[in-house]
Amino acid sequence: MFETLNQTLVDTLGPAGPLLALGGAGIVLIVLALPTILKRERDPLDRIREQRAGNKPDDVQKLRRGGKSPGAEKLERFADYLEPKTAEELSATRLKLLRAGYHSKDAVRMFHFAQFALGLGILGVGLLLALLKSTQQEMTTTTMVLYTIVPAAIGYYAPQYWVQRRIQGRQAEITAGFPDALDMMLVCVEAGQSLDQSIIRVGNEARAGYPALAEEFEMVAHEVKAGKERSVVLRDMSERVGLPDITSFTTTLIQSSSFGTSIADALRVYSAEMRDKRIMRAEEKANTIPTKLTLGTMLFTVPPLLVILIGPSLYKFAAQMTGG
Incomplete structure (x- = not known):
């Protein structure tokens, strides 16, 4: 049957x-x-x-x-x-x-x-x-x-790929805007504002250029206003972002609050370190440009150069062989 x-x-x-x-x-x-x-x-x-x-x-x-x-x-x-x-x-x-x-x-x-x-x-x-x-x-x-199977597998794993790309984009945006946010926070703290007020101000000012970073700072401000401990809120932020720079930043703020040291001094040292890291990342990208340009140079420069240099000789040789 x-x-x-x-x-x-x-x-x-x-x-x-x-x-x-x-x-x-x-x-x-x-x-x-x-x-x-x-x-x-x-x-x-x-x-x-x-x-x-x-x-x-x-x-x-x-x-x-x-x-x-x-x-x-x-x-x-x-x-x-x-x-x-x-x-x-x-x-x-x-x-x-x-x-x-x-x-x-x-x-x-x-x-x-x-x-x-x-x-x-x-x-x-x-x-x-x-x-x-x-x-x-x-x-x-x-x-x-x-x-059947291959398109279904692509459709199943497409949301995972989309989420991973979103994570990479948000982390890159936060990394790019974090040194500027630290400088602004340092200015706010040195001007006499509290840490919570400086976080709110940085979140409002950074929304135009770095919305992901502004969203994280605003979330921290709202959770602190709701009565959550600042140390817990900062740890949640570092876990939520998943970047070593943010983790070091939150650890620095928590230690400054715990030991009673000056937050302005800690921010000044850490912001200088973040600026140095940004310069190092820019230099690293600049050093990789010659390697990336090598393939393009070989593809788009060498063939026309060979045609210009060897083309006339090949044409004369072909003409002589045809005439003979």
Whole structure:
């Protein structure tokens, strides 16, 4: 019976018929299971636990948190499927999204939903294209994989690539604007402002040129205003940014506050060090320019030069050989 079914699929859909039938059956099962998952009601015990933990009704908690978007409410039903099972993996994913600039509480769910949707959607499109292609001509297994599995893998890993690029861009922006922010903070502190006021001023002034750095400073200012300890807020900032320069900066401020030393002196020394590091990074990039220009020089300068120098001789030689 199995051989008969296999032969029927091969005769109808081509050599890749069994694979197409298996993929189509998987998509059908997923579509049939979605209504059941969507209709699943929330456990009343979870609601009671949240109310006891916060001592506030659900509506009040939503208002305090700023509310959630309708899309986030829909993803709440898929929390068991869109969030990692272990706490370590969940915290690692959340930290990665924080470093990429996604501070929403539903960022982890949206990230995994994007992976699932892109992977499954591109897989369905690939299967449809492969089915249409197989009706016109026979397809090999390699061609079938190129039409289905490879695009699905690209769609699944595309959100990871996007988040990694966002992290690199934000870190590069923060690194570029950090020395100027330190100089401005030093000026504010020496002018008589407190550290919290200088952080707020730097955040406001840096928004035009370095929005990522301004966002981090404003977050620090808001958390300090909310009553959180400054040392904890600064450590959270260093962990959230993930740069050695920011970690050293926060450590310097925490030590200055703990031992009662002058914050202005610490900022003066550290800002001078950051300026030196910026000059060193610029010199390092300048030293790599000749190496990068070598390939371009060989490709765009040497061939025209050879044509100019050797071209006339080759032309005369060809003319003489033709005339002879």
